[in-house]
Amino acid sequence: xxxxxxxxxxxxxxxxxxxxxxxxxxxxxxxxxxxxxxxxxxxxxxxxxxxxxxxxxxxxxxxxxxxxxxxxxxxxxxxxxxxxxxxxxxxxxxxxxxxxxxxxxxxxxxxxxxxxxxxxxxxxxxxxxxxxxxxxxxxxxxxxxxxxxxxxxxxxxxxxxxxxxxxxxxxxxxxxxxxxxxxxxxxxxxxxxxxxxxxxxxxxxxxxxxxxxxxxxx
Numbered sequence: 001x002x003x004x005x006x007x008x009x010x011x012x013x014x015x016x017x018x019x020x021x022x023x024x025x026x027x028x029x030x031x032x033x034x035x036x037x038x039x040x041x042x043x044x045x046x047x048x049x050x051x052x053x054x055x056x057x058x059x060x061x062x063x064x065x066x067x068x069x070x071x072x073x074x075x076x077x078x079x080x081x082x083x084x085x086x087x088x089x090x091x092x093x094x095x096x097x098x099x100x101x102x103x104x105x106x107x108x109x110x111x112x113x114x115x116x117x118x119x120x121x122x123x124x125x126x127x128x129x130x131x132x133x134x135x136x137x138x139x140x141x142x143x144x145x146x147x148x149x150x151x152x153x154x155x156x157x158x159x160x161x162x163x164x165x166x167x168x169x170x171x172x173x174x175x176x177x178x179x180x181x182x183x184x185x186x187x188x189x190x191x192x193x194x195x196x197x198x199x200x201x202x203x204x205x206x207x208x209x210x211x212x213x214x215x216x217x218x
Contacts, residue, residue, distance in 0.1 A: 004112065005042040005060030006100045008156060009067070010119070010169065012054045014092040020053075023090070026082055027055070028215060034075050035059060036218050040066030044218040045112060047211035050177075054092050056119070056211050058171065064097055064159065096121075098158035098169060102137060105145045105152035107173070113217050114151055116174040121166040122206040132168060132197070139193045141170075147184035149175040166207075180210060 015023035027046065035041050043060040066072060079087070087093075105111075124132045136155060144150045151173040158167045172179075179185065188194070197203045 004107065004109075005062050007061040007064045007066075008096075008098055008100070009059040009061065010056070010094075010096040010098075012049075012056045012092055012094040013090040014052070014054045015086075015090055017053070019089075023055075023086060024214075026086055027057070030080065030082060031086075032057065032218055035072075038066065038069065038071045038075065040069070043112065046214040047117060048214045050116075050210040050212060052092075055214065064099060067097070093162075094164075095160065095162045096158050096166065096169060097160040098156035100154055101133070101157050102155040103152065104137070104141045104155070105150065105173075107152040107154055111152045111173045113213065114173040115176055115213050116179070116210060117213075118172040118174060118180070118208055118210050120170040120172065120206065120208040121164070122168045123161075123164065123166050123202055124168050125202055128200070128202070129168070135193050135197060136170065139191055140188050143188040143191065144172070144184055146187075147179060147182040149179035149182055150184065151175055164207075174210075177210075 013023075032044050032046070036044060040062045041059055042062055045058055047056040047058075048054070049056065061067075122132065133155075141153050141155075144153070153170055153172050155168070155170045158169055161167060174180070
């Protein structure tokens with residue numbers, strides 16, 4: 001049964017348009033199923049970016065130690081010919097591993113199949129991490145959750161980040177695109193606390209990207 005795990009593997013890939021259908025068939029019938037057969041992989045959901053051609057997957061895991069098991073090692077290091085071809089030909093590849101530090105709002109099985117998400121990524125200097133986490137918990141997220149279209153938020157500390165070493169990722173679950181234009185989001189982005197953070201280059205180099213759900217949850 002698909003459940004919410006405390007650790008995630010988050011990855012983007014972009015297929016070429018002429019083999020996008022082949023890519024999706026591979027992802028849904030091979031790439032994700034072989035991972036979900038490994039003990040410790042507890043759920044997976046795919047998405048497609050709103051503003052570009054990237055696909056995203058978020059795997060839930062019971063622990064990052066799942067990625068150190070012989071079963072995962074076999075899947076990763078003994079790929080099929082189709083997997084080898086896909087990984088050699090996709091572009092815009094990213095890979096992020098992290099553990100959950102907070103769940104806010106409504107985060108349950110129904111939330112995980114929300115029609116949209118917003119993924120916010122930051123590379124926060126160690127000296128600023130406590131401040132950043134407090135801003136998220138006490139100011140930013142509570143303001144967003146006042147809106148009816150902002151369902152819930154999961155926040156993660158990332159231990160691996162490729163190609164950009166983001167160490168904080170928040171996955172915001174949205175009822176629809178209305179959330180992105182809501183007065184609550186405008187209020188959150190105009191707060192005095194956020195304004196102070198915008199004085200730092202690392203904050204302004206953060207990245208927030210919306211995705212639509214693609215397919216059913218594994």
